[in-house]
Amino acid sequence: MIGDGVAIQVVVNGRERAIAVEPHHTLLDVLRTDLGLTGTKECCLVGECGSCTVLVDDRSVDACLVLAAEMDGTRITTVEGLTVHGQLSPLQQAFLDTSAAQCGFCIPGQLVSAQALLDRVPHPTRAEVEEGLAGNYCRCAGYEQIFEAVLAAAEAAPGGPARAAGPDVGDRSSTPDAEVAPQ
Ligand code: FES
Numbered sequence: 001m002i003g004d005g006v007a008i009q010v011v012v013n014g015r016e017r018a019i020a021v022e023p024h025h026t027l028l029d030v031l032r033t034d035l036g037l038t039g040t041k042e043c044c045l046v047g048e049c050g051s052c053t054v055l056v057d058d059r060s061v062d063a064c065l066v067l068a069a070e071m072d073g074t075r076i077t078t079v080e081g082l083t084v085h086g087q088l089s090p091l092q093q094a095f096l097d098t099s100a101a102q103c104g105f106c107i108p109g110q111l112v113s114a115q116a117l118l119d120r121v122p123h124p125t126r127a128e129v130e131e132g133l134a135g136n137y138c139r140c141a142g143y144e145q146i147f148e149a150v151l152a153a154a155e156a157a158p159g160g161p162a163r164a165a166g167p168d169v170g171d172r173s174s175t176p177d178a179e180v181a182p183q
């Protein structure tokens with residue numbers, strides 16, 4: 001413990017962080033409030049909507065359901081960390097190209113879940129895409145364009161989509177946190 005906080009060391013979007021977190025704060029609290037990574041969205045807070053999805057050691061996790069204090073020693077990737085050297089990843093670009101975002105609120109979670117799927121299954125079937133994104137709700141019901149974007153990203157990168165463009169998840173983002181506009 002540091003003061004009232006629990007000391008943790010994590011790698012967030014390729015950047016090492018040594019921080020003190022409140023014992024009762026979730027990973028979502030810490031990402032958005034302490035680290036200013038507001039791309040990860042806060043919605044249901046009970047693990048139902050997928051808006052808060054991040055990768056923890058490459059596994060997709062609802063950030064509202066885990067305590068930040070449990071994250072010591074992990075590698076966390078948020079939607080900001082999906083960029084490749086400050087540029088949109090092929091997956092992000094595919095979402096843009098298919099106009100997958102309507103209000104946009106669910107899109108960060110959809111992107112992170114899609115990335116987790118493509119890392120596991122580089123060339124998913126339509127059914128696998130639907131299953132991979134089953135935990136992410138889109139209130140605008142833009143599922144068709146979202147599925148189309150994931151399939152397009154997979155098709156465009158024969159050797160393995162999206163992540164093939166970057167050397168490693170730890171090097172994916174060169175966007176300083178301060179440049180990420182809050183929403
Ligand atoms: S805010 Fe975490 S699943 Fe809805």
Ligand code: FES
Binds near residue numbers: 100103105
């Ligand atoms: S684009 Fe609006 S909730 Fe999905």
